[in-house]
Amino acid sequence: MLKNNLKIAHFALLMSFLNFLFFHFPFYVFVFNNVDYTSLNGIAIIISVMILMLVANAFVFYLICCLPRNVGKFLLIIFFITNAIAVYFINTYGVIIDKTMIGNILNTNYAESSSFFSMKLLLYIILLGILPSIYIFKVKIIHVAWKKSAITSSLTLLFMLILILVNASNWLWIDKNSKKLGGLAMPWSYLVNTSLFYSDKYKSNEKEILLPDATIKDNQKSVVVLVIGESARSQNFSLYGYKKNTNPLLSKIPHLFHFDATSCATYTTAGVKCILEHTNTDKLYEILPNYLYRNNVDVIWRTSNWGEPPVHIKDYQNRDVLLPNCKGEGCDYDEVLLTGLKEQILASKKNKVLIILHTSTSHGPTYSTKYPSRFETFKPVCNSVELGKCSQTELINAYDNTIVYTDYILSQIIEDLKELNAYKSAMIFVSDHGESLGEKNLYMHGVPISIAPKEQYEIPFIVWTSDGSKQVKPNKILSQNHVFHSVLNFLNIQSPIYDEEMNIFK
Template sequence: MLKCNLEITHFALVMSFINFLFFHFPFFNFVFSNIDYKSFNGIIIIISLVVAMIAANFFAFYLFLFISRYFGKFLLILFFNINALAIYFINTYSIIIDESMVGNVLNTNYDESSRFFSIKMVIYLIFLGILPSIYIIKTKIVNVSAKKFFKTFSLTLLFLLVLIFVNAGNWLWIDKNSKTLGGLAMPWSYSVNTTLFYIHKHKRNEKEILLPKAIIKDHKKAVVILVIGESARSENFSLYGYKKNTNPYLSKTENLYHFNATSSATYTTGGVKAILDYKKTDDLYEILPNYLYRNDVDVVWRTTNWGEPPVHIKNYQKRENLMPNCKGEACNYDEILLTGLKEQILASTKDKILIILHTSTSHGPTYSKKYPPQFETFKPVCNSVELGNCSQTELINAYDNTIVYTDYILHNVIEDLKQLKEYNSTMLFVSDHGESLGEKNLYMHGLPLSIAPKEQYEIPFIVWVSNDSIKLKPNQMLSQQNVFHSVLKFLNIESPIHDENLNIFK
């Protein structure tokens, strides 16, 4: 049984060892997979990382506990419980906790986050979080003199600096893999990246950068419906050659085009921002709906999702806004976004209209809950949030059914537009990012783009136009940046920032 009376130095060291043993298997699994661990240099890297991990955590824990035993204990309890949840998600979904993943977590709403709940997650939390917390609470910490503290603190810091100097020859490898290593080191992965997330968020949101004035060039009625897909990867669309018929409606639709495309990010906030931005940038420029609304276009945003940049328009409609006018089972799914859509377009007093539908149809891990029962075309399906417990056949079947349902929703959007005879109309469907479905033992999305597999960034870019007179350029490969400039072109809006090279229409 562990002692319940420990000197602060010994307690910090014990906590560092426990933290190392409980939470760093994924970290060293990555290291062993990416170096020659049998070579002398590989052995040096591994030993150095083990020692550095324990020493760095001891350094921090020792400092926090000396400042205040209560504050230090509170932080340790917080770290262990968050570590337990973090390591559950890393082991279950093969994620890396970088700044973008922290953004995903902080921007996820309750409805989506509750879908990740599982018994396995509770077990992780109890054994790796709550039980160590009980030990932390019960242990009586014996303080040391300021002289002894500064001596130990200084020696630890000196040791870390010497370790860094000794490994100077390995910094190239460490730097190359720093994003992954940093995203797997506990508790630094989320603590550092949460700080960075809020620093960058504050910087971005200081002031929206307005774009130059645009001019509507004619009075011809035109409407664009931009459907932003969620986690839809092109690989599973039969339009793109997938062997299973996941596009029974779109495959028979005239004036429909599909293009190969890539996303600018593997997470929702980054992907949606890229779709709405006029150029690839981290700055907070005025996004497409805000820009067009300010320049006298009727703009409507309907969403069952989250994660978009700040939207400043009059008609911003969430599920709860649409629910009173929706009837039937479809109201529980993304079909709710189509409620009264045609009527809203016809009621507009403007010549130019932009409708944005932000869906959530293919968002995991509960793919089988994202479509009505009649769309369960492929069986059997995965019904577990622990995707690794399902066979890949079950997992892919459930995901493919979300694509079948997406096909049906897009078909209905097109049918509504067909009835608007006095309008030139187009529908653009672009996904925010792709999705991993067990390939290379990866699930869902959110890996840094530099190391993400193609399943997480190869996305569908589908275009329908209302008549043969509207021609498209023979594009080979598109990106999310094509959306902004193509919408301006279709609505015949002149702007100094319009880039004809990024416009898909002739």
């Protein structure tokens, strides 16, 4: 039985042990899988990391418990509940709580976050979060004199320093695996990476850097519809050689081209930013819609998603704006973005038009809810938010149906553009990132790009042009930054920052 009265040092050690027991299983699975535990050096790494984690956490918890007025208890309760949620996602989806995943989490809206709710998540919160929190709240911590506290803290620091020095030969292994180790260590994974995320965000969003002015070179009526896909990976498009026919409509359309491409990142905010930028950078340069709008192009943004950089245009339309004029079952899905699209283009008073449609079609975990029932081409499908509970066949079927629906949406856009006889028109579809569907026991996306599997960064880049308007170059592997320069070229807009090598059109 746990005691109700504990000296502060004993309480800190107990909290560290419970933290270790409840929340560090994924951490040590990674360590065991990446060292040779049959060798003396491997055993030394495992034992040293375990001891260091226990002592380091006890040291920090000890300092936290020294805070006045039960502030330490409150922080520990927050840690345990948040740890429970974090470990649920790590165990269920194979994610790593690093800086990029924090960005993903903080840019998730209610509709998306609520789709992750399950009884399993509730059990994690109750058993690993709330029950320990009740004990933390009730226990009486016996404090000691500050001199004894200082001696305890100093000796603990000295012990950790000695342990680190003894393991100097293993620093290279720790450095090599630091991203994954740091993303699995509770609660420091989300605490440290949240601070890093906001630090980077503050630096990048401090002020948008304006690009040099552009010039429209002709009066030819031209329109580009840029479709930003969500979590679409190229290997599940039959256009790219996938055995299942997920592109029954696009495969029959003339003047349609597809290119191998990679994303800049594996999460939405960075992926969308990269699609809209002229170059891949941590700085916040003026993005494509803002740049063209400022230079007298009619720009319309329609979205059922989120996570884009600040958009400074007049016509920003989300689902709520589009729904009143939408009819049919498609209004509950991404078809709502096509509502009155052709009419809005024709109503434009400018010769150059850019439409950006930011979809959410293939976002997990509830793939089967992302398309109308008539598009459930492949069966059976996974209906659970706990993807590991579904068979690989069910999971991939549900995901493939989202690609079939994407195929339909893109074909409808092309059909609308074909009817605009007075316009030279193009449709460009690029995904923000890819998606893992159980390969290597990973699900969804968000693994750091430096170690991400190809499923999370190999994306479709599909282009259609109206008859005779443009031919494409024999491009090899494209990046998301090709979008910016290709749109400038198609609309015949001259700019000092235009890069011909990043343009896909002849």
